[in-house]
Amino acid sequence: MKAVRTHAYDTTPVLEEVPDARVQGPLDVVVRIGGAGLCRTDLHIIEGQWEPKTHVALPYTQGHENAGWVEAVGSAVSHVAVGDPVILHPLVTCGLCGPCRRGDDVHCQASAFPGIDADGGFAELIRTNARAVVKLDASLAPADVAALADAGLTAYHAAKKAARRLAPGDKAVVIGAGGLGHIGIQALRALTPAELIVVDRSPEALKLAGTLGAHHTVVGDGSQVEHVLDLTGGQGAEAVLDFVGEGGAVEDGVAMLRRAGDYHVIGYGGKLDVPTIDIISSELNFVGNLVGSYTDLVELMELAARGLVTLHTSRYPLDAFSQALEDLDAGRVRGRAILVP
Structure with missing residues (x-):
């Protein structure tokens, strides 16, 4: 063969x-x-x-x-x-x-x-x-x-974990609408009533995200954290699903998270560097997904x-x-x- x-x-x-x-x-x-x-x-x-x-x-x-x-x-x-x-x-x-x-x-x-x-x-x-x-x-x-x-299985696995804690009125941020992210968007829409905010540098990827069920799309042009905070009333999202995991996505994702929020790591390549006092004082949860x-x-x-x-x-x-x-x-x-x- x-x-x-x-x-x-x-x-x-x-x-x-x-x-x-x-x-x-x-x-x-x-x-x-x-x-x-x-x-x-x-x-x-x-x-x-x-x-x-x-x-x-x-x-x-x-x-x-x-x-x-x-x-x-x-x-x-x-x-x-x-x-x-x-x-x-x-x-x-x-x-x-x-x-x-x-x-x-x-x-x-x-x-x-x-x-x-x-x-x-x-x-x-x-x-x-x-x-x-x-x-x-x-x-x-x-x-x-x-x-x-x-890819689909990994995205579904992460969405299923996130869905266990997402309720109507909650916000979930998806970072990256590419190969994994575009599947994660669909899985979240199927499993949870949360409002979905999708962040990506590519306008084409965001256009696709809109057709797949994203409620809001945000261009990663340097002001994405500010835009997400605006969309969440300044509080941040209950869940962030990071399908990128490098190139600044980790830092942005943590900044988009509200107190007691869940940060789901799916993409990889970067490093997670968060002061432990911030994790404790805000009761942040970091969740790995294989x-x-x-x-x-x-x-x-x-x-x-x-x-x-x-x-x-x-x-x-x-x-x-x-x-x-x-x-x-x-x-x-x-x-x-x-x-x-």
């Missing part, structure tokens, strides 16, 4: 022939890729940022947002069959450890993360296990939803099937992956980039 392989850091991956992914155990599922999302994490992997955390052996195949059709199943798999359209939870989990037993499979103690620390979906086939496979509604095409497997659980993914697919969450994509054939990387790095991708074998 064809696969895009990362052979060394700070170099462009290579499209090459590798052995087909095959069933190796009774709970294995092999999926023929219909779409694989490409995101900034893939750029950071190529830059070597993830190597100290994953220690993955090179070469390997990236691609952690995957959907397609079941190609083969192990002898113990019964909930999907060959030919079924599916989306894959990004983790391969054991189901037996404490976190898995509690439904917190994101923190499985024996997990693998295809595309991050194991071979992923920038290929024609991928092997995962039965616990990762969610059957898609007939109305959903794999390439249309592939990036919901991680990715959602299997249950979160099932719920997100329900919203997608009902048309409440849609993904804006730019598609590239697998052999145009280098162009997709360039476009993503240059900020030319609106929504999510999808590789289609």
